Amino acid sequence: MMFGLDTSTKVFLYAKPCDMRKGFNGLFGLVQNEMELNPLSGYIFVFISKDRNKVKILFWDKDGLVLYYKRLEKGTFKRPTANVYAPNSELTQEDIYMILRGIDFEKTKKRKRYLSK
Template structure:
């Protein structure tokens, strides 16, 4: 069974990423751009340019896990960003 530990953090990447990247490419983004440890057990959430796809990367203690979700219809509601920062005044945020 793959599941994160009871205490975990969730990090949401505000800007879309290249969805051709796999778990190693996304883990590299976590290290180089966010200055975080992808092997900490935290859940890192990335979105595609179209808001209908998400990828989650998490270390489960034995290896990296990549979860891919595509939603049909309107897509996920995502906070607007300005200069790479989520805008808290967004009514959907």
């Protein structure tokens, strides 16, 4: 469980590099206008800077927006392969956890598990 959210909460990555000067309103606008999603949906929205050393995560927490911001002092975040022509890419919470921890999840293999629906 990430940020105290249910494990079924969807995670969306903004496909393009993001200007990290954007705050709540600017990111809210990107989610609405470019990602074509509802910022108040309870989904997690991930934005990575052009130089990949900063990440912002925006989500609605029932009564207000929450903004998580991380800047690396050394190294970069692994940007998942995404279609830059698509408005967004859906990730799992495990994917974003690995991005934040510096793990290249595209090179890791997940063993098959039975998942009940």
